[in-house]
Amino acid sequence: MRKIIIFIVITSVGLLLSSPVMAKKVKLTLWQAFATDSENVYIKRKTTEFNKTHPDIYVDYSLERWETRREKVMLAYGRGLLPDLIMADSPSIPEWVAMGIIAPLDEIDSEMVAKWKPRFVPEIWEVSSYEGHLYQVPSFVDCNPFLVYNKKALEEAGFTKPPETWEELIAVAQKLNKPGYAGILLAATKIFLDMNTIEGMIYANGGRWLSEDGEEVVINGPGAVDVLKLWVDLHRKYKVTQPGVTETNYMDATMAFFKDKGAMVLAQSWADVMRVESGAPEDYPYGLAFAPRRKTPSGKFPRASFVMGAMNGVFITSASKHKKEAMVYADLFASEEILRGWIEEVTTFRVPVVKSAFETPAFKKQYPDFYALWKKGELFGEALPQPSFNGISECEMNLADAWQAALLGIKIPQEALDECKELSQEVVESLRF
């Protein structure tokens, strides 16, 4: 009996001595929503280095599934088990603010945030902000919509440049379409990445989710209806897409492109990641161009050149008891060195967020067209943040249903989007408080 008591006492003392409390080390938990392999390795490496250089702080890193990040965070919030830090995407911001999950960084340390601001591209700073507060330290942005096209296939068919208008897109797709090889690959499943591409096209055509005052859902305007009509025509009238548009998501479609199943695909700025995943060689003859647009936008809003989301960035949760220490970690990921590292060390075709990164040789090589626009000061002029508002998750599901209904021939585009508007209006109104 005495031996048991001695054993318990020694073990307890040992545990106590090794605990962060006794070592006066603050322990922070970090959930990182899964990115690409090289990005995950980069974040983990930087976190390990941070732990070594900050003996008073220990960041406990864990990798979480991207697809279920919102559900996991929501459940953790409900059970009071939120981590101190989350690395996730900017479109989650409005809903997480509504639920009280994330804390505004400028209220934790306004001086630190003021120090960061000048180094960021102003338009990207706005992507990570909401209602006047910064909530996320963005790592990079993904932009859409883009057209990924097979240079060789287009040249052989007599096209010297990729299509720039909808009419040109139809003509090129018709010329290149053949059995087992789609003129253009489209993705219209219910995952949010597919909706992001569709939203990008809608915004590029002068459409919007909400009216200027944010009160009314206007997704059934001509800006969106005409985009849907184009998709329906490509799929059902001209038959230049793959048969399974509603079962092929963005990643499958891009992978199919790199496996020579199609001449073009509507994609996002990180399409090269799928080239690597598909095993296609580095010299695969593809080009990346802005998605074709209607000659004059049919929507009543200004045309957006593209929409962008900061798909990875540091959040501090409202539940964190060590917000000041969490800001020290966030400061690392707001440093020039780390932010340039996304383009210089981790070459996975992400658009950088810090001004100095746009002058690097790596950026010029990965995005020559973007670099040319950056030099002219025109890159972000007409760019808009990825649509994001309280209730966006449900509204995007309604949009997916509308898109699929029209592509399957169940409803005409206007009817499908009218129903989407009605359902989404209910969502937006029910969340007003």
Added chain:
Amino acid sequence: MGQTKNITIEQLGEIISPVAKNWLAYALILPALGWVLLFVIYPVFYSIQISFYNMHLLRPVYRFVGLATYHRVLSSKVTSQVLKNTLIWVGGGTFATMVIGVWMGIFLSMNYKVNRFLAAIILIPWILPDVICGGLWKWMFHSELGVINAVLMQFGILKQAIPFLGQPSTALFICMFIIVWRLVPFVALITLATIQSIPLQLFEAAEIDGASGWNKIRYITLPLLKYPITIGTVLSLVWILQNFTIVWVTTKGGPMYFSEVITTYIYKLSFIKYKVSEGAVLGLLGVGFIFIITLIYLKIFKKFWLEET
């Protein structure tokens, strides 16, 4: 005047004594009981509670609304589609599982040399996790990247790929195919085990009397299979009804709502649309179905057990 009755120490001892005598048994079942209370009973009662509110996770306040949430959910045309899909999914899936499973079990009981090998490999779908089964068949049926369409086009059977998972007429049936593929081995093996326990003398006597192979199956095998058939049916019903993974991994309920079943719709309502009260209503509906099926199962099981004893 009311009379109070004092319990004597002896009477108290008579109450406590059986518990005290069997303290170890009670102590051993306490963890299981605690687990059931915490993870089964409590969530059901909490679901019942929130189903009478209009709880939405993006709204900080919610209030008691009585049966309004029930009305909203049950009168929605999406719910009608989901319930219809669920009936097809459960009914069709169970029927196919039992028919194929029982016949496969009967076939395996025959004296073919290859049957020993077959009895081992049919376990593969059973031991694979649902997520692997769903992912595997999803890729195989894919119109662009899948082997099934590729082979059919190669042999000239198809001129163009069929989007099995992307068209309303086939999406749910592909999911059903996968779950049947997954569950058939279980039914086949319990059928095989039952057949192997049937005394050979019955078959020999039937042979002497001139019974054909089919008559032996009809008059000896099938009647003696009523117990595993019943158990297999009930278990298949429950497993298919509560299965979420296969549909979620394969189609996520799409296209539109054409392969949406009750489990995936509950998930979408609660965790993507954040309408937890509405999710609770449907969840209770699902619990109700399973409860009824379980009662039927227990009644039949008790009847068989009493017959055998």
